[in-house]
Amino acid sequence: MITTLGQMADTVRLSGVKRRIAVACAQDPNTVGSLYRAVSEGFVDAIMIGQPDRILSTCQNTGADPGRFTILEAADEKSAAELAVSLTRSGEADIVMKGLVGTDKFLRAVLDKEKGLLPHGAVMSYVCAVEIPAYHKLLFITDTAVLPFPDIEQKVAMARYAIEMARRFGIDKPRVALVGASEKVSDRFPNTLDYNEMCRMAESGEIENCIMDGPLDLFLACDPESVKIKGVNTPVAGDADILLFPSLEACNPFYKALMLFAGGELAGMICGTSKPVVLMSRSESELSKYYCVALSCLMAPQNG
């Protein structure tokens, strides 16, 4: 079982498998740095798409040897995003990654009905693996970035993606906490009714390979002491692997609090697409981007 992001990257590095990543607008220093590390460690071939002179000068500034990359020209952000997606769709790349391009433009290429990477009817959602010094293992958190107010079908997809990711980390039956303000099911919180139905689905095997309970508050989800004090009988038992949130407004500030106040570090990716999609904030550090690249490699065999 992998319990840190460093172990996750080591697992990918030592696997002997090499993945090809197509990067849209690759001239961002943190993007170049993270990919150069992955290329040098031997688990990635990177196709850097954009304006070659800008990519070359970023390589020079960051000390990356441009001879280790394949560099392809694209006139503007839109065509860079489209080329990166197209190479991934056709199988010339295994993974597509956003560089210094607006999220909207990048996602438009990913979501294109004819030429994109989202199968018809599939739910796209974001899962993060978060490492927190105060927790004894990784926490998988969803949805941090995509779905504003998921309905039950979307919540089920979110759960399945997170379970699949946790299993790649060696957690056979991850414990899924459906996060609420308390453990009570109530009409006043319609999400708790969805949670109730999801627990039934996990019980009956419609949602596989997990131990699921909810609603649970954060203490019941992640603190065995609180479970004891409150005397609540839950199979998650304060030992959650996965936290599923009722809305983006709830999940987003939560994971950002872990980063800002609890020393957290994360790797995340879009799930639901036919190939892994690496999408992060431009301001993300080189290390975070490296972890995201490694995560997309770990997850790649599931797709395509």
Next chain:
Amino acid sequence: MITTLGQMADTVRLSGVKRRIAVACAQDPNTVGSLYRAVSEGFVDAIMIGQPDRILSTCQNTGADPGRFTILEAADEKSAAELAVSLTRSGEADIVMKGLVGTDKFLRAVLDKEKGLLPHGAVMSYVCAVEIPAYHKLLFITDTAVLPFPDIEQKVAMARYAIEMARRFGIDKPRVALVGASEKVSDRFPNTLDYNEMCRMAESGEIENCIMDGPLDLFLACDPESVKIKGVNTPVAGDADILLFPSLEACNPFYKALMLFAGGELAGMICGTSKPVVLMSRSESELSKYYCVALSCLMAPQNG
């Protein structure tokens, strides 16, 4: 300006003012311990209501001198809650506090239309002052416990209560961040439309004594570095005093993450009632309860 909970308690202790607290079902050890400390430090007189033999034996077990308390008999939880509220309503006590009694029973007495403490038409909401080692001052957070999905009128009340509390801590014009998943106003997130209107109200002086902005994500609210990197122009400037959340489902796991993963400590209370109401989980530590008692004393002059 008070920047820690310890300073807050010191301010109350050194003020020379003594407040009378009526406690419903006072036989809980942490409740007795916290009040005995407040009584010994001279800023509280405590009226302990419940079964006298149980209160006395808790005093014995915790080393509290029962002679320092006024002990009143009540046959059961319901009558203990009603008596505590009644003494507070009549002015024989300044503050009412929940001991070892169910929140529902306690709140029923507080909310009673004839004999309770909530003025007709007033909004009741919960504000916490949270101390986090990784932040340079206290963060006031609302609503952690009461309002599930506040409408704009309730959000305005939440903001006013938190501003009033922050001002008691010596922050003349607190910076209020209206928390969202990003800084964008959008129909897809109806709360952001409320936020937009609230910023207008702060601008026009309908919401007084604050610097308000939102929606802001947590990084823009609390991290000046992110404000710089993202180039967003916000008067909150990564230096928020108050975080207002769009729902209880968002706020509750957020503040619990601060407690569980970021070494946080808090003091909180119900606002909107005619007298301060101290209401916490039974599992709360003696120190937390002591801080809540001190906070209710700091806030008491506003009421009645």
